[in-house]
Amino acid sequence: MNKSCSKPTIVDPSRKSGRRSFLRLTSTLAGLLSFSTIGAAIARFCLPLKTRQLSSRILTLGRPREYPPGTKVQLQEGRITLLSTEDGFFAVSNTCTHLGCVLQPKKTGFICTCHGSYFNDEGSAMRGPAQRPLSWLRLGCWPNGHLYVACDEEVNTGTYFKA
């Protein structure tokens, strides 16, 4: 009798299982990494203004006479605008009250390039989707007479500072 004698393949079950586990683990980690990256991007886009606060710094701006009425100056990389008027000074946050984009100053007012909201110089929302006005920030003077703005301290709209 002639028996066909091919050599049996020896499979090490523990080795095959190890490869499978490794592949399963790496694909799971890759999936988690993808989801967390996409989730972080979505959260950054959707989180409202309060989660993207201005810094808590106080910015010293110099002497008030350096800002005659009619002056409109961007501060803190465009996140704050100081305006000088006949009624006094005021500073508005340039963070859009819709979803927190930084506004672009125009000759009059501010525009949001994210979704098109428009605010006048006093920060009132003139065109949506933003509904709330821009925050007015506290201004003051140091003992040496230099003007400052408290970047994270809001005051009521219409609170002009007279130096």
Ligand code: FES
């Ligand atoms: S973030 Fe949507 S209009 Fe400004």
